[in-house]
Amino acid sequence: MLREREQTVNEEIIKRMVKAFYEKIIKDPLVGPFFTDRFGADTESAVWKEHLELLSNYWAMLMLGDNKYTGRPMRPHFDMPGISRKAFEQWLFLFHETIDEIYILKIGEYFKNQSNDVARRFMLNLGL
Ligand code: HEM
Incomplete structure (x- = not known):
């Protein structure tokens, strides 16, 4: 059954979105290997759980303005x-x-605009 699309932004839905996104990502032949080479292909593993948590905090920071994410997003790239x-x-x-x-x-x-802005900045810094 098709689920109703969400009309609010909260931590719980962000977590679900992040998990769904990386499950797509790891199956992608172009982008997947950047992740599977580092974390493997099991999104239930401890390393993946840690990454998903970090990324959920990152999106919550961008979308809800909280401050659970305090990392440097550009650096690993x-x-x-x-x-x-x-x-x-x-x-x-x-x-x-x-x-x-x-x-x-x-x-x-809002999510798309944020991702476009960050990706543009990353590409600029990476000279791509
Ligand atoms: C081709 C594009 C991208 C690839 C292949 C990629 C890959 C990765 C990988 C493999 C990591 C984990 C690095 C590690 O911990 O060893 C990572 C971390 C991260 N990525 Fe990306 N990424 C891409 C684009 C983006 C974009 C567009 C965003 C934001 C909109 C983003 C946000 C982040 C953040 C927040 C982290 C965590 C940084 C930290 O350690 O605090 N990435 N990325």
């Missing part, structure tokens, strides 16, 4: 041989697709 503009475009495509599956359009727009 400097140490990724083979990262490309094409990989970023695919990352964004899958992120937007996940957002459309979970949120109503009006909320989805």
